[in-house]
Amino acid sequence: xxxxxxxxxxxxxxxxxxxxxxxxxxxxxxxxxxxxxxxxxxxxxxxxxxxxxxxxxxxxxxxxxxxxxxxxxxxxxxxxxxxxxxxxxxxxxxxxxxxxxxxxxxxxxxxxxxxxxxxxxxxxxxxxxxxxxxxxxxxxxxxxxxxxxxxxxxxxxxxxxxxxx
Numbered sequence: 001x002x003x004x005x006x007x008x009x010x011x012x013x014x015x016x017x018x019x020x021x022x023x024x025x026x027x028x029x030x031x032x033x034x035x036x037x038x039x040x041x042x043x044x045x046x047x048x049x050x051x052x053x054x055x056x057x058x059x060x061x062x063x064x065x066x067x068x069x070x071x072x073x074x075x076x077x078x079x080x081x082x083x084x085x086x087x088x089x090x091x092x093x094x095x096x097x098x099x100x101x102x103x104x105x106x107x108x109x110x111x112x113x114x115x116x117x118x119x120x121x122x123x124x125x126x127x128x129x130x131x132x133x134x135x136x137x138x139x140x141x142x143x144x145x146x147x148x149x150x151x152x153x154x155x156x157x158x159x160x161x162x163x164x165x
Contacts, residue, residue, distance in 0.1 A: 023073055023078060023125070024042050030071070030085055030129070032084065032085050032129060032130075037129045037130060038132075039127050039129055040130050040133075040161055041160060042128075042158075042159045043056070043128070043157070044157070045157075046073075046101065046156070048120060048121040048124075049122055051145060052144065052145065053103075054141070055099065056099040057140075057141075058128065058137065059095070060091040060094060061094075062135025063093055066090070066091050066135065067088045067090055067130065068089055068097055068128070068131075069087055069088035069089070069099075069128075070126050072115070072124060072126050073125045075121070077125075081115065081121070082115045082119070097112065098111040099111060099113075100112065101114055103118065128158070138158050140156040
């Protein structure tokens with residue numbers, strides 16, 4: 001009888017669904033080049049498909065140099081599509097950095113690629129990470145990645161980590 005209860009108990013536990021904690025709302029934020037980071041902003045509608053790329057522009061209003069990065073997620077959530085620490089950029093006070101989800105033309109020649117090769121994202125999400133809690137101003141937009149100047153652009157909402165108001 002004890003063995004039967006043990007087997008039934010294990011079967012019940014094994015059938016219990018486990019939810020993955022990864023995704024744009026994951027509480028675990030990766031270190032940025034060995035430094036603690038915080039999740040400042042979230043962006044939905046990230047796309048890398050059909051000639052469109054997503055671009056993230058951030059300007060530091062912090063009095064100190066800040067490490068900034070963008071972490072990408074596919075439409076199903078899960079683990080990040082890129083290594084946020086590897087693509088982190090040091091931004092001086094008042095300086096601006098731009099990140100891109102795919103190869104870009106001369107219109108955005110200073111953009112930092114978020115993946116070594118383009119990753120297809122029909123519709124995904126991203127979170128903007130930094131080594132400061134305040135002092136970063138960011139925007140995100142979709143643009144034609146292959147025309148200079150871009151023939152199409154659309155802004156994406158950048159939402160604070162605590163949600164949209």
